[in-house]
Amino acid sequence: MKIVAIEAIPFAVPYRKPLRFASGEVHTADHVLVRVHAEDGVVGTAEAPPRPYTYGETQASIRAVIDTVFAPELVGLSVFDREKIHAVLDRTIANPAAKAALDMAIWDVMGRRLGMPVTELLGGWTDRMRVSHMVGFAPDDVMVAEAQRMRDEHGITTFKVKVGRHPVSLDTRACRALREALGPEVELYVDGNRGWSTAEAARALDEMADLGLTLSEELIPADQVLGRRWLTGRTSIPTVADESATRPGEVTRELLDGAATMVSIKTARTGFTSSQRVLHLCEGLGAEVVMGNQIDGQLGTACSVAFGAAHRHTSTRAGELSNFLDMADDLLVEPLRIADGELRVPTGPGIGVEVDPDKLAHYRTDS
Ligand code: MUC
Ligand code: MG
Incomplete structure (x- = not known):
């Protein structure tokens, strides 16, 4: 099943309200739709969200690296030449979102070709995940109202609260307001996107010690090597590596470094x-995982839930699968729905979703 062509299509869908966090903010889903065309007219699709403040990629760079570096090497390979495909991708450093979208579009082709959902090919553990919602920076009452709306409308009871502002009290107050409004039953955890110093992070964790936080993610920069080890050692809250651990080597370093x-x-x-x-790797090292969200649209979220539900250890915790709800529209024929706090894996072959050609024509920015 040879790859015959690859398209990288830029599109832009506005957000109803922006998502703000310590390293940036998102107003528009200015993503790249990646389509891998294979023999017999089988087409696989995935989306790449540029996050320049995290990985340095832009919409233009994702298109360029796919069109000029990856596509010429991948066309002609079979979608089942998996090691060869990854040898091509690995030869170029960085560009994680571009590589990931190519990989997932190729898996979509494999699933469609075999008439099987990708989630079953990956592991087939379960058919759904509990959902965690990411609450961005806003005044306390707005953050509380958003979490309450997610709980009331979608049954979501796990919230990741963005922190990393200055002064630290802005965030510790917001987390306290959320805990007081939502009660002891909801799960709350925090993500600093590297916004604080070691001392600020330590103070914040001390101030929030009575809030029952379950996780703390990327409170300080990865280059604060000793600071991170010290901080992780002094808190009983599990510390999550996100943007500091994007490759197996980085994962190993972060975990073995403490x-x-x-x-x-x-x-x-x-x-x-x-x-x-x-x-x-995490299973081998005995480290828990959480399915994160790179502020994905519905296609990206379908990929996350397909992967998360496929494995026992990725489906144990609630996955971050809901921020597409803030978008004004999306590209899929059949929108994803979160109900009773859960998102089911789409059931069709491949990733299980279809892009609506009219919506793509409306939102693409290259024509
Ligand atoms: C997260 O977990 O950090 C913010 C930037 C990014 O790349 O992902 C988001 C969410
Ligand atoms: Mg994060």
Whole structure:
């Protein structure tokens, strides 16, 4: 089943409200739709979200690296030449979202060709995941109202709260307001996107010690090598490595350094193939994982839930699968729905979703 062509199509869908966090903010889903065309007219699709403040990729760079570096090498290979495909991708450093979208679109082709859902090919553990919602920076009452709306409308009871602002009290107050409004039953955890110093992070964790936080993610920069080890050692809250651990080597370093005790897996940056490598590495090292969100649209979220539900250890915790709800529209024929706090894996072959050609024509920005 040879790859015959690859398209990288830029599109832009506005957000109803922006998502703000310590390293940036998102107003528009200015992603790249990647389509891998194979023999017999089989087409696989995935999306690449550029996150310049995290990985340096832009919409233009994702298109360029796919069109000029990867596509010429991949066309002509079979989608089942998996090691050869990854040798091509690995030869170029960085560009994680571009590589991940190519990998997932190729898996979509494999699934469609075999008439099987990708989630079953990956592991087939369960058919759904509990959902965690990411709450971005806003005044306390707005953050509380958003979490309450997610609980009331979608049954979501796990929230990741963005922190990393200055002064630290802005965030510790917001977390306290969320705990007081939502009660002891909801799960709350925090993600600093490297916004604080070691001392600020330590103070914040002390101030929030009575809030029952379950995880703390990327509170300080990865280069604070000793600071991270010290911080992780002094808190009883598991420390999640996210953007500091995007490749197996980085995952190993963060965990063996004592800089983190858990790892966030994001299909938007490691696709299905490398996400599985990271997962199996974590299993080997005895580290828990959480399915993270790179502010994915519905296609990206379908990929996350397909991967997360496929494995026992990625489906144990709630996955971050809901921020597409903030988008004004999306590309899929059949929108994803979160109900009773859960998202089911789409059931069709491949990733299991179809892009609506009219919506793509409306939102693409290259024509
Ligand atoms: C997260 O978990 O950090 C923010 C930036 C990014 O790349 O992902 C998000 C969410
Ligand atoms: Mg994070």
